[in-house]
Amino acid sequence: MLFGKHYPAQETLQVEGLPVICHLQRSKRKSLALHVRYEGVEIRAPLHISTSDALRFVEKHHQWLTRKLDERRKRAAECLSLQDGGQIHYKARTLRVYLENAEKPAVVIESERMIIRGPAITANKAERVLKHWLLEQAKSWLPARTRALADYLGVNHKLANVVFRKTRSKWGHCTAKGIIQYNWLIMLAPDGVIDYMICHEVCHLLHMNHSPQYWQSVSRVCPDYQRYVGWLKKHEHQLWF
Ligand SMILES: [Zn+2]
Incomplete structure (x- = not known):
């Protein structure tokens, strides 16, 4: 009491x-x-x-x-959220995520919405659908542009392959054997940032380091690269899922 x-x-x-x-x-x-x-x-x-x-x-x-x-x-x-009603940062825009049941998996951008479709769609399935979509974009976009820039810089012969991998720590990587690896999540970033990433990796075919000469090469191809480096520092945490 x-x-x-x-x-x-x-x-x-x-x-x-x-x-x-x-x-x-x-x-x-x-x-x-x-x-x-x-x-x-x-x-x-x-x-x-x-x-x-x-x-x-x-x-x-x-x-x-x-x-x-x-x-x-x-x-x-x-925070990026693939729940229905969640949000995703796509090309420097914040889009609302809509999950929609549909027979065929698809991702559609419609004004301020990213609609992720699939059979009996859930947040987990939406993640797979979006991954597939980004990977397809990466495959159709990155190798061609990488080869074109390598050609322009006269290092095409050093470029062995372009591969894709989602790694926690890196957006791109260039091995001593000339294999350039991209994190396909970069396709969520603005196009300028993607171009900078390509430039960053291809310039490693000229210089396998981050020396002043390397950054000189980068700035010749991408004069405002510092803007993109800054963008990544500030926003990269928003692109992960
Ligand atoms: Zn580097």
Whole structure:
């Protein structure tokens, strides 16, 4: 039996200036604590805490909460999600993902939507459909452009093969034997970034290092390469799935 006023175990509160709902959760605990969750803020409180005391506690930590919520929103917004209604960064645009049941697997870009189709489609199946789609794009785009640039730079004879692999750490790689490897996820990046990647790898056929001479060759082919290096640094985490 509790003494004094008996408060409900759970309450939802709207706090002025906070963009989310606060869920007040009373339990047999001794102190107040705040937790930022995807669905809102959770206030964990002892059983005897009144609603107004809980509100005062939230208000006291208003700044901290706002900062936490901002961080969370930013991270969530940047995360690629192949769930229905999720988002994907494609060619520097943010598209909403729509999963659609269809007999034939396909990916269709329609205004601000990326529609991923397939039989009994789920997020997992959508991943396979999208992988296949990106790999097909990579195959039709990257080898031809790689060969053309190698030809232009007079190193076509050094280019043994162009292969594709999804690696965690790299967008491209050029081996000493002249095999250029691309991560097909790069097809999600803007065309300028893709061209820079091609330039980066093909210039390794001239210089097998990142020496000043190597970067000179890169800048002759791709004068604003630093912009693309910067873009990758800032955005590459958005392209992974
Ligand atoms: Zn390199």
